Amino acid sequence: MNEDAFWQLIEDCRAAEPDPDAELLAATLTEWLAQSPLSLVIGFAEQLSWALYRLDRKEYGHDLSGDAFLYTRAAVVAAGRTEFDSVLHDPPAFTPYATDLIWAEHLLYTPDRAYERITGEEWDRDTRYSYESRSNTEGWAD
Template structure:
């Protein structure tokens, strides 16, 4: 993997802080111009960034703009937590780094209007654009919720 963290964050910076469909397509197109090993490296960095955010202190935050009928906090689902983590990554390096020191910085990204799902598909789109083939890939780290066992006290290491 030759994609450095600096290179990864520079590419993420092209999103201007949001993982909207148009921005993610633009990022995939830019990434597709790089060698395939850089596309793979981007996928590895993205998976690791999401994996590091897969922690109980973030995943148990309620959805920022929803409540249950009785007024109780609305919990994040496994999918909505994954998409919130994507939104944090799309917001850029400074936001991503800051949430580890202040969990409240993560909270706005749980809002139902804040969806980073499109970021997940950037490496696949870039690979397909670059090679004309569908990418059947796996990364060293899983981005799925609860995959970072160290981040969830009830799961144990």
């Protein structure tokens, strides 16, 4: 799955539900991925990790704990490509997510749940980029 396909899938799943919250979006994405080839699930996991990694920078940190910062970055991704690009290029656009604690924790588990539905097994996965907070050392350098 390339980056354009990743964002299109997020947009398609957002459009499937009127004003979806993060949990509903994650469930819709999981359902779609669970009906797809395993390679798409793996590709989705890679693209999700890459998007979250790109937002893992000190100018977004806002003194949030590691988990809160991760879930807030996930909310930016769940908001779609336009919002993601806006936040990526204008760090102050992240502030409402941080101050209002807008979270999308469920999005993080989407590929794992789809994998388990397809294979019947838990996924012990690694992606090229870690999405854990402060794993982007370049984004936190002084």
